Amino acid sequence: MESAFDIIAEPNRRAILSLLVSSQQSVGEIERRLRMSQPAVSKHLRVLRDAGFVESTVDAQRRLYQLKPESLQEVDVWLAQFRRFWNAHVDALERHLDRMDQSQTKSRAPTRKKTNKRSRGANRERDKGETK
Amino acid sequence: MESAFDIIAEPNRRAILSLLVSSQQSVGEIERRLRMSQPAVSKHLRVLRDAGFVESTVDAQRRLYQLKPESLQEVDVWLAQFRRFWNAHVDALERHLDRMDQSQTKSRAPTRKKTNKRSRGANRERDKGETK
DNA sequence: CCTAAATATGCCTTTACACGTATATGCGCT
């Protein structure tokens, strides 16, 4: 029924997932942090759970939701073909990213350690075998 | 219909994008290959174009559509946080993948080193059909 | 100009889904 792409199409659901990356959260915490109604949160969590994106554990009256690691694989796999495409266009992409780095001074992780010259290859994966 | 996530939520649109990865295509070719109606193709291409995913060049009466490299960046960037999350769970992921490898038995290249420090990481190539 | 081919657009119907409000269920406490 619902592909992973449908799941993450919803902004609130993406927000929830992003929230859960850092640590598990209760429904109430999500509700508070994302300022959405409690039923809305529960419903989205239901969807995420059915889709296998999150799982819940019981803590008294609370339900703690946490990410399931395999969840976004489908999307990542699909995206892979485009990464290959990008890599054929790295030059243009580099230029594009340089512009973004300048203008988008927003929530970039303060952990801007070495490799600050950006080893941008979609993700710093050493793999180059890449069975195609 | 703003975000890139909405764009790729549509299966036919994903199919079109996947088709364009290999090379540019005319509307008619897309119509034929994906077996969808011509108006449908045109409409999806309109959406993709407005969203900056593709661009078209004119060839007589045909319009040739091709991918724009920067297009799926938004998605990729968003996905990055989860890749970090996955990497924190490589062990579990490894186990999960081992199970899959077992059941799917795909001729695997000698890229396979058990307990290796993440030789597979975020992208693992695997091709499959869409499931709607 | 007129026609045919390729593509785009407009209108209409159907469906899906996100939300709110209200209510139900579960759990702990005294």
Place this chain on the structure above:
DNA sequence: AGCGCATATACGTGTAAAGGCATATTTAGG
């Protein structure tokens, strides 16, 4: 037991988006 907190579900509603069909637009060629 009864109350209160935390979470889940039901129902009704509005909206938006996708598909089909018909038609407009563009371009090449006679």
